[in-house]
Amino acid sequence: MGTANEQDKKGFWDRLGIGLSGLCAIHCLLVPVFVSLIPLWPALEEFHEYTHLVFFLAIAPAVILSVKNRKDLKAVSGYLFIGLAIIFFAWLFNNQLGEYGEAGVTLVGSLLLIRGHWLNYKTKMGMA
Numbered sequence: 001m002g003t004a005n006e007q008d009k010k011g012f013w014d015r016l017g018i019g020l021s022g023l024c025a026i027h028c029l030l031v032p033v034f035v036s037l038i039p040l041w042p043a044l045e046e047f048h049e050y051t052h053l054v055f056f057l058a059i060a061p062a063v064i065l066s067v068k069n070r071k072d073l074k075a076v077s078g079y080l081f082i083g084l085a086i087i088f089f090a091w092l093f094n095n096q097l098g099e100y101g102e103a104g105v106t107l108v109g110s111l112l113l114i115r116g117h118w119l120n121y122k123t124k125m126g127m128a
Contacts (some may be wrong), residue, residue, distance in 0.1 A: 013066035017080075020062060021113035024055045024087065028030030028103040028110065040128060052106060056109035060084060066120055073123060077117025083109045 019118070063080045084108030094102045 002006065011059070011121045011124055013062050014124065016063035017066055018114055020055065020059050021083070024059070024109055025110035025114070027036060027051065027055070028107040029106060052087060052094065052102070052121040055106075056084070056088050056091060059087065062117075063113070073120065076116050076120045076123070079112050079119065080101040081115060083112030085109075086112065107125045 063084050067077045067080055078112050087106055090106040090109060092095065096107055
C-alpha cells in the first residue's frame, strides 16, 4: 500500500469518472423537467443535441485511463466500456429514442459508469 499521495493519484481518473457520470445522470433526470418549464426550448434544442456527445468525449478519457494496465478486472472494464457505449448510442440514436427514451438510456449508461469506476477505485485503494 502506497502513501496517501500515491493513492490520490491512483484514484484520480475513477473519482473524475464518477463525478462526470454523476453529472450526466443529473442532466438526464433534470432535462425533462426543464423542457416543460422553459418556453424558449426550441432555441436551446441545438445546444441540447450535442450534450451527450460532450459528456461522451469528457468521460471517454476517464474510462480509458482508469482501466489502463488493469487487465485483471474484466468486470470493471465491462461496466465502464458498456456504460460508455450506451451513452454514445443514446446520442447517436437520440431522434429514434425520443426525449425521454434518450434520457433513460443515458441514465442507464451513467449508472454503469459510476458502478465501474467505484469498483475500480475500491480495488485500487485496497478496499475490496
